[in-house]
Amino acid sequence: MKNDLSAAAGFKDTVPTLSGYVGVGLAFGIVAKAAGLNVIMIVLMSAITYSGAAQFVIVSMLLAGSSFSAIILSVFLLSARMLLMGMTVAPVMKKESLLRNVIIGSLLTDETFALSMNKLNYTNRQLSFPWLNTANVVAYLTWIIASGLGGGLGSLIPNPNRFGLDFAFLAMFIGLLYLQVASDRTLDRRLQVLMIFITLGLTYVGMIFIPSNLLLIIVTLVGCGLGVWCKHAFF
Structure with missing residues (x-):
């Protein structure tokens, strides 16, 4: 990782994290397909909800026959951490317009947040809209495509954990944590x-x-x- 904050650098820096999105996205698509959702519904859920943990919760609560209000409350509580992450990133992006900050906040994830915190160690505590927006969009599209493919392959892979797909996110976070500790001199x-x-x-x-x-x-x-x-x- 370098101090470059261009869109091209955002794409390059995000690529190593994509295995996590692909692994868990495939796993979600397979689980959702097994729960009775079709590929279109799976893709729409990934595009609109865009939260791996919340999407697994939604599928499990649908199977359990939970009420609509209970599902909304559970997803809100599970995603409330994004308020803290958004408030952490906001001061670094204060020179950007309100619209750009809304765009960044809407697509920010645990992974791109961790990636941006690590990037601060190389850029004199600065971020740019082109870099972070590119990282967010690449991650977003990868998640949608991976979950859609998982839905399509649902009948072919009955047990995604057998291939270690459930460990992909955890392994990625361990790597990001190591890089953060290794590079942070503050x-x-x-x-x-x-x-x-x-x-x-x-x-x-x-x-x-x-x-x-x-x-x-x-x-x-x-x-x-x-x-x-x-x-x-x-x-």
Whole structure:
């Protein structure tokens, strides 16, 4: 990754993350097809909802016969973390117009957010609309195409986990986390490692007591608070 913030650089920087979108997109398409959705419905859900975890939840709740309002509430709670991510990116994009910020926020994902946070280490804490918008659009189109292909192949791959497709996103995030820690010189390396273990501990304990659709946002808020305290108290 370099300090180039052009659209071409956005495409190049995003390519290594696409395996995650392809793997989980195929898995979602296969699962949705098995649940009775056709390819058109799968593609439309990916294009409109555009949230891997939320889409899996929607399919499972449809199968369970959940009400429309319950599905909407669950998806909102599961996606509430995007408010925090959007607020983190917003100050870096404050020179851009409102319309451009709306476009960026609408297509921002966990992966492009992590990618942009890593990019800040190479660009003197700057981002550009061409770079981030290209990263978002490439990821968006890849997700739609992959989920559509998964729907088409649904009858041919009854168990996507057998091929490790369920691990694709996790492996991608591990890689992005490593790159972030390796390249970030603004924070003490000991603090970064400490916060990784604290976050893992909070997640492990939280899985016991907190509903899954609230876990991520609660761990994020608590982890951020503890990170600020640790930084000022010990580093």
